[in-house]
Amino acid sequence: MLEIILFYIAASIALIATVLAMTRANAIHALIYLIVSLLAVAVIFFLIGAPFAAALEIVIYAGAIMVLFVFVIMMLNLGEEGDARERGLLQPKIWAGPTLLSLMLFAELLYMISTIEGPVSMQVVTAKDVGLALFGPYVLAVEIAAMLLLAGLVGSYHLGRRYLEREV
């Protein structure tokens, strides 16, 4: 029943980090808490037997989408005010919270690795099952997702290009 305890720890970390993210005044601080929340959700995915979803959660959500947010906050160009804020970021009270929550997740990960059998649930849905279903009965959904991503690409290029042209 150890995975139930691990699940409750990860779920509380996810909830606490999300509440803290929604109540921060500074966008970058909120972003750091949001990343911790996504990592905790990835741990939950792993615990319920969906390792492929856990990997995607970290690579795409915590990696790619959050980096997009960071880039845009960077492009908004905060100036000297931003420099003062940057110095403030090095204060321990800013990074202590996210670090503590991440360290708890890291301890959980170390525990799961050290017990080789793994406290993972009995029935694991592997990447192979997902791939077979994705390109079997769900191939139409893949096509629709591809069209959606193309539309997103064209739309964001259009919006961003006009931003760059008029700025110069």
Added chain:
Amino acid sequence: MDGLNIPLNHILLVSTLLFSIGLLGLMIRRNIIFILMSLEVMLNAAALAFVAAGAHWGQPDGQIVFMLILSVAAAEVAVGLGLVLQVQRRFKTLDMDSADRMRG
């Protein structure tokens, strides 16, 4: 047929709470960046419910819907952040209440 040792109810409860926090954040924040973050939280909570249900019956369908939600989130963030840049350039602020007219 339960492939899960963690009760499904509890995972769905966590998912509901995450969704509620996201919805609350969407309603109380007026900064457009925070609005986009709240949308991410809500999409992520929905994805958690799908994956939990898929794991409960041991089927890959939940994870496939998770991947579709992932692509929706990626497209939404790309377009939304383009709009953030436009709003910032046009109104010199990130407050969404300043952009409530159609022909600003």
